[in-house]
Amino acid sequence: MNRYAQGPVMLTRKRRSPLRLVFIFAIVLAVIGLIWAGYVWWKIENTNSSRLDGTSDVAIVLGASMWGDAPSPGLKERLDETLRLYREKRFKMIIVSGGLDRTDYKYTEAEGMRNYLIDQGVPAKSIILENKARSTYENLLYSQQIMKERGYVSAVIITHQYHGMRSKDIADYLNYDHPQLGLTESRTLQMKYHKPREILAYTKWKADELLLWLGWKKA
Secondary structure (H helix, E strand, O other): OHHHHHHHHHHHHHHHHHHHHHHHHHHHHHHHHHHHHHHHHHHHHOOOOOOOOOOEEEEEEEOOOEEOOEEOHHHHHHHHHHHHHHHOOOEEEEEEEOOOOOOOOOOOHHHHHHHHHHHOOOOHHHEEEEOOOOOHHHHHHHHHHHHHHHOOOOEEEEEEHHHHHHHHHHHHHOOOOOOEEEEEOOOOOOHHHHHHHHHHHHHHHHHHHHHHHHOOOOO
């Protein structure tokens, strides 16, 4: 009786073991995910503006949302940092980079940024439009193409502080020549939303970088 009574128990144990492995695997993934998120958060927090010495060839202002015909408050913060550095003569020219947010908008991000800078006294001849980019990678890729066409070498990348680490990482991947960062803190954006989102965005970029390296994704 005892021998036959143990049969169903043994079968039940065998059936449960795959579920236990799935549970353990899920726990391991969760721990790895938390460690990765903590590491990326630390990198974000420890990225600062470069010590800008001399005058660079160009500034690259990374686009953000438009609010209708005007830059959003967050984008204005990047533009105000651009104005501050421009008036300090930290660069000669300004590339404003960003495509069309919505088909019903009148201006691309780049055009909206140009209009704002001109209203603040920057000569139109000092501003170069990059109207196609839809991501940080494209911002820097297309701006780099403009730099090569015009013979520019040195660049200051202007964006928010939380976005600086990923921007610098992408610039390094694209072989920018010692790219510098001009970063501004935000008083309008909700960091409790944007910083966790940036962890996901950086993780996606590292996956895209791997695909690019493997040749499974076009540059």
